[in-house]
Amino acid sequence: MKVISSKDNPTYKEIKKLLTSSSHRKKTGLTVAIGRKIVDDIVTSHLSTDVKYIVLTDEKDVSFYEDFNLILLNPKLAKTLDDVMADQGIMAVIERHYVDANNIPVQGPFLVLDGVSDPLNVGTLIRTAVGLQYKAILVGEGTADPLSPKVIRSSAGYSLFIPIFKGKNKDIFKILKDRAIKVITTYIHQEHCKPTFNTKLDDFALCLGSEGKGLSDIWKEYPDSINLILKSISIDSFNVAVAGSILMYILKTGGELCG
Numbered sequence: 678m679k680v681i682s683s684k685d686n687p688t689y690k691e692i693k694k695l696l697t698s699s700s701h702r703k704k705t706g707l708t709v710a711i712g713r714k715i716v717d718d719i720v721t722s723h724l725s726t727d728v729k730y731i732v733l734t735d736e737k738d739v740s741f742y743e744d745f746n747l748i749l750l751n752p753k754l755a756k757t758l759d760d761v762m763a764d765q766g767i768m769a770v771i772e773r774h775y776v777d778a779n780n781i782p783v784q785g786p787f788l789v790l791d792g793v794s795d796p797l798n799v800g801t802l803i804r805t806a807v808g809l810q811y812k813a814i815l816v817g818e819g820t821a822d823p824l825s826p827k828v829i830r831s832s833a834g835y836s837l838f839i840p841i842f843k844g845k846n847k848d849i850f851k852i853l854k855d856r857a858i859k860v861i862t863t864y865i866h867q868e869h870c871k872p873t874f875n876t877k878l879d880d881f882a883l884c885l886g887s888e889g890k891g892l893s894d895i896w897k898e899y900p901d902s903i904n905l906i907l908k909s910i911s912i913d914s915f916n917v918a919v920a921g922s923i924l925m926y927i928l929k930t931g932g933e934l935c936g
Contacts, residue, residue: 715834734766792819792887800831801918
């Protein structure tokens, strides 16, 4: 078992880059999952074969993960990497890639994220999508990296358990259009909101934009879409993670929305 006790250690430097650099994660195809429950969920799932190594700060935990490549990290160094790592003493470096267009599931429902920049919101939305059995996440420009350590943590690890496609909005638009997928778009600034949409859908894509700017204009050109208006008389906009989670539930199970 390798022991890391210095910041000059190459593996320590590698972990630090994986935690902080999206370009390095993209280059290596590796990311970091931090926390005992998340790591345990990974090692007991089909993702166990993708684990490159597990980093621990306490030698007494070694026996629980003896089937994996293990690294023992000095607890003081753990504090320089991540607060949760310092507290829980475990992380996994895992190989995880975005899927290409050909490997997106044939049918939805799908969740499309367009400019949702807060990792906490992205993680919450992905966790909800997995819980409601959405088939894939399609990520456009300006959205926080779904395979970053922050999003993995905020999704409780579930961003590792669902296919994710990452590309430009025009690419996602074309993928959905070519498959004749019905698109549900959401807007916040409209004058009228009538409760006319009341149905359960099966094969669709729910598109969520940033709280500040909303969806990109390209989605207004989609040929088969339902436009939903999220409106409140007391606040100017809803938190996208809360609103998106409610919409995902209602669209999947049936219910009344403003359309």
